[in-house]
Amino acid sequence: MTGTQVGQVSADLPRSRQVSENQCHMCMPIGAVAVFKGIENAMVLVHGSQGCSTYMRLANVEHYNEPVDIASSSLNEKQAIYGGEANLRKAMDNVIRVYQPVVLGILTTCLSETMGEDLERIVSSYVQENGITHISIIPINTPSYSGSQSEGFWAATRGVIAYCARPTLPHQRINVIVPHISPADIREIKRILDYAGLSYTLIPDYSMTLDRPYEGRYLKIAPGGTSVNEIAEMPGSPVTIQFGSTCPNSLSPGLFLKEKFGVPLINLPLPIGLKNTDLFVEAITKISGQPVPDALTLERGWLLDGMADSHKFNAEGRPVIYGEPELVYAFATLCAENGAAPVVIASGTTNSLIATCLAPLIETADEPPVILEGADIAAIEEAALKTGSNIAIGHSGGKSLTERHDIPLVRIGFPIHDRTGGQRILSAGYRGTLAFLDRFTNTLLETKYATYRQKIKEEYCNTEGI
Numbered sequence: 001m002t003g004t005q006v007g008q009v010s011a012d013l014p015r016s017r018q019v020s021e022n023q024c025h026m027c028m029p030i031g032a033v034a035v036f037k038g039i040e041n042a043m044v045l046v047h048g049s050q051g052c053s054t055y056m057r058l059a060n061v062e063h064y065n066e067p068v069d070i071a072s073s074s075l076n077e078k079q080a081i082y083g084g085e086a087n088l089r090k091a092m093d094n095v096i097r098v099y100q101p102v103v104l105g106i107l108t109t110c111l112s113e114t115m116g117e118d119l120e121r122i123v124s125s126y127v128q129e130n131g132i133t134h135i136s137i138i139p140i141n142t143p144s145y146s147g148s149q150s151e152g153f154w155a156a157t158r159g160v161i162a163y164c165a166r167p168t169l170p171h172q173r174i175n176v177i178v179p180h181i182s183p184a185d186i187r188e189i190k191r192i193l194d195y196a197g198l199s200y201t202l203i204p205d206y207s208m209t210l211d212r213p214y215e216g217r218y219l220k221i222a223p224g225g226t227s228v229n230e231i232a233e234m235p236g237s238p239v240t241i242q243f244g245s246t247c248p249n250s251l252s253p254g255l256f257l258k259e260k261f262g263v264p265l266i267n268l269p270l271p272i273g274l275k276n277t278d279l280f281v282e283a284i285t286k287i288s289g290q291p292v293p294d295a296l297t298l299e300r301g302w303l304l305d306g307m308a309d310s311h312k313f314n315a316e317g318r319p320v321i322y323g324e325p326e327l328v329y330a331f332a333t334l335c336a337e338n339g340a341a342p343v344v345i346a347s348g349t350t351n352s353l354i355a356t357c358l359a360p361l362i363e364t365a366d367e368p369p370v371i372l373e374g375a376d377i378a379a380i381e382e383a384a385l386k387t388g389s390n391i392a393i394g395h396s397g398g399k400s401l402t403e404r405h406d407i408p409l410v411r412i413g414f415p416i417h418d419r420t421g422g423q424r425i426l427s428a429g430y431r432g433t434l435a436f437l438d439r440f441t442n443t444l445l446e447t448k449y450a451t452y453r454q455k456i457k458e459e460y461c462n463t464e465g466i
Contacts, residue, residue: 022377024322024397025348026415027144028152029107030056031180033070034414035156038204040225041102045071045095047088047117048109052144062417064183064210067218071095075111084112085122092126096135099220103228105156106139113143136228138163148349149414150324153180154244154251157204161253164228167261168236174287175240175263176202177253179270179326180414183211185428189271189280192429195293196284201230201237203253211423235261239287241280245269246325246353269357270326272427272436273334274303299430306434310441311339317444320344320384320401322375322394323413325352331393331412331427331436332369336361338437342369343387350374381405391444408443412436 029046033056036044046053053072060068073091075084088106095104108119119139127137140159142152157177176193178186186207193200208224234240240263242254247267249255257263271280277300285292317340321331325347332342332354347354355362355371362368370383377397384392384407392401392409396418401407416422426432 020376022397022400023348024346024375024377024380024394025148025150025324026059027110027149028142028147028155029109029144030059031149031152031154032105032107032140032142032156033060033068034180034206034210035153035160035204036103036105037068037209038206038225039103039105039160039231040223040227041221042105042225043069043071043095043099043101043103043221044105044107045073045088045091046107046109047073047084047091047112047119048075049111050074052109052111059415059417060210063415063422065420065423066210066212066222068210069099069220071099073112075115080111080115084115084117088117088122089126092137101221102135103160104135104137105160106137107142107156108140109142110144113141113145136163148324148347150180150326150347150349150352151248151251154247154253158251158253158256161203161231161234162256164231165235165257165261166232168233170238171233171236173199173201173230173233173237175234175237175242175254175257176200177240177242177244178202178204179243179247180324181270181327181428182425183207183423184426185270185432188426188428188432192271192280192296193284195295196281196288197290198284198288201226201234203231203234235263237263239264239266241266241268241283243268243270244326245357246329248351248353269333270330271429272327272330273433274300274307274337274430276330276333277428277430277433296430299434303430303434303437306437307338310437313441313444314338314340316448317391317440318343318387318389319440320346320380320387320389320392320394320407322346322348322377322380322392322398325349325354327413328352329354329357332358333361334433334436335393335440336365338440340391340440341365341367343367343389344370344372344380344383346370346372346375346380346383348375377401390447391440393440408447410436410440410443 036042050072053070057070073087123137123139140156203226205226209222240254254265258265269276271277319342332345352373392407395413396416402409427436
């Protein structure tokens, strides 16, 4: 497994192992859940078995360390044969009665999709028969077997905008669409926008709903999120900034607004790394017509200073980077510009566009990285060992790289279930990039100083023939 390889993971597996082993991605509805948690007064209902919603609740609670309510239509063997419409209707009745949401997202699963449930027809007839006018019930098709949580996230974001957006008078609020990132990163992007003096509608905004201050009591629906009224007025915006370089056109919310309502689209990589953050700051200063705020100039200077401090150590790094495509692309460019050339770049998402986005990096690399799409952790481990990787960047699914092969892991992305504070990991902007750079460099140094005596001993023994 050498050179640049792109394709289904099965094409890269040994013939004796044509199965997925320890997946690198999670299912589509998990990504969609995060979107609805970023909508004000929203609740989400999963049309599937009880186990599906339990699994999604657990994954989100372990990562965000917050209560995450996800309702279920609780399908079983009987509904699998006769249909699950009655269960879904009863579930909607219960959720509306108990939670009283303004928005109710309905997500499909493997089971309901395989059964062939017509979600739009069921929801439409339910709304008409019950005379519902005060609740937006938004059906989103998220078959788990056809995509990753990243694709589910984009599909839900586009679906919410398509449902809510209406022709409206022009206004000055810009649209900002973010991918599946941490609440801390969302807050940092909002802070930079505030520095630029811009008014904006950011979607989805779960920066408070999935990382909220201690309040001492349980709330059925946490305050925060993007309001339906703001989403409805997105077509009147002067421009959309979407952090979606790897987002397929078919799932792109920003492209939907451009094609249907004529809103100009600026599609950027995540503002992680010097170059990527510069692109974001240049875009917002051009939109605002104002110079770069002094605070951001200082933060950029501190990042440059940190890069100068750490580059001599980063040159020893051979990172394997894996996870959701947008994060992988951003961290691959960040590592490259800091002297730690990635040797393996991987995602569990098939057709992730990572190779296309990284083409300039790949073409100029002294050692072209291995690029894997639709990969599982076993394939990533194999590639990491063959390329001599000595550090990993990604979510907790790759902890086996440390446990089995002593390759230290710098945790980013979703899910992080074996450490606390996944929701507070900051990587965006100049500040976040510097924070990550320190974590990355110190991980390299910690490993170096913990093992150098043993390496000297081994080299001495080999030289002396002992």
